[in-house]
Amino acid sequence: MDVLTDAGRRFLAATAPEHTPVQAEMADLADEWGFPIIGPESGAVLRLLARLTDASRVFEFGSGFGYSATWFLRGGADGVVCTEFDADEAERGVAFAADHGYADSVTFEVGDAMETVERYDGPFDVVLIDHQKGRYADAYRTVLPKVRSGGVIVADNITRGPIDFDDLVAHFEAGEPLPDSAVDEETRGIGEYLGTVRSDDAVETAVLPVGSGIAVSTVVR
Template sequence: MDEHLGRLLRTMAPAHDETQTAMVEHTMAEGFPTVGPESGGVLRLLARLVDARDVFEFGSGFGYSAAWFARGMNGGRVVLTEYDDEELALAREFLDGAYDVEFAFESGDAMAAVERYDGPFDVVLLDHEGARYPPALARVREKLRPGGVIVADNVAAGPVDPETLVVMLDTEEDPLVSRSEPWDVDTTTEGIASYLDLVRNDPALETVLLPVGKGLAVSVRVE
């Protein structure tokens, strides 16, 4: 990203509230990654724009992204999922009584947890293993209401190899990566490439990629 654009995005990012300030102090002490206020502001805005009442997160950590969703909601529910019981317990501690929404805390595999919810979801966040984005999409696509939004984080940086990602998604086949070859979707880069290919070719979804944080792919269900 252009250095000046990056600085401008950071300058325009919304301020943390008291709960999130405490969360940031935790991240500084423990080195735990978060989506950051630039991406968090997008999550808050999307929740407000779609008047979100039911949000489901694949991968929640200690609740930082859930707090951003809650700031854009007027009541409703956010479902958090997390393998690490200690992180989920910390999310309960941070979020208990902090916002005017209901929080549901699901320990273990998000792919199993989502089966316990019928939807329809207004917003879904994918922020777990990139290789699992395609099957997560398959689980929630029909549970997302028309006008609802799926947000996929970390689609352009972090564990992703951006150069390989571009080659895989380029419509003009590159001789180094043949589209006739099956993609190894068990890897982060190819899993995310597969996910982006799915959402851009799904007639029921309109998708844009936002150069915020490590890259947000935002898809809205149009039919």
Template sequence: MNEHLDALVDAVGPSHDDCQSAMLDHAVAEGFPTVGADAGGVLRLLARVVGARDVFEFGSGFGYSASWFARGMDAGRVVLTEYDEAELALAREFLDGAYDVAFAFESGDAMATFGRYDGPFDLVLLDHEGARYAPALARVRAKLRPGGVVVADNVAAGPVDTETLVSMLREDDAPDPPTRDASWDVDTTTEGIGAYLDLVRSDPGFETTLLPVGEGLAVSVRVE
């Protein structure tokens, strides 16, 4: 987006609450990336629109994105997953008692953790390793209720090479387009994001659009 439109989005978007302001101070001090208020506002809106009661995050850091989901929920549960136990402990410190939802704090591998939950989930965030987005989708699909939403973060910025990504997804331009096999072995974030986007857009059970907020959110609703 151009700088004027970007400023308008920022001006119209939501403000941080007290908990999130403390989180942002920590993020700035530690140089820790967050989805930002623009993307966070989308997460809050999605939680509100789908009436989310059960949310699962693949990758949670210190709980910033979880706080946005919580702001869009009247009750229910958000499951956070994080390898770094210090970050997870910080998430617990920030979030406990801050919102009217329950939080489950799970350390270790998000894929393994997801297997221990029955679902169905209303809303799922993919924010772990880009190379694992497609395999995660294959698992999420079976536990996402009809009308539920999957959000994939970091699909248009950060380590992603957007020029390569566009070539991968435009099959007429790509000599070797990405396979739609969810187990496809990839080595880079760009390849992983490409495989994920190709998989979800080709699945008749989802409708997908990409929102140019934050570092890019691919939003997919389960329609069957």
């Protein structure tokens, strides 16, 4: 299910920022590989958040070949830590950065993002959570102490993607239980993530229906 009408999706796409040359190359590669990227509509929000927070340090849980990182850099971020389990995708990200002159601004870490973040001290200004949906809540709890007050945590695939959106609506609207079967791990993970951030007084959260849906949580402690 898509929360936007076809006209709404077309409107957001038509008013989103244009890709830079490297982003256009990345989008073409994503099409070739069938690889999901956050897209220019959500990318514009990442750029805005980097600008509004005057971001210096950004951490990503799940980066692929670094498409989302380029939006943070367009917003003025000084550096982005990219994490990716797939070595080939990370290698392609390193090549993109080298070929387009921003290698000094990104660090690609190959391996489990949950293990990688333990090796980094805060504070971070912005964090993107975009890896396995069943681990979103754990990622949030792990990284929250490393995000400065006024910083932002963003989670992707909140309303669309490998999830059953109707189940999420029923859960938050009518209190229906989240699905508990193995095949519904992604849906359950998104539901648990939203339940976690909405009940945590350390952050204020809004869900924005752009791209595949993003939850933006501002640290207010």
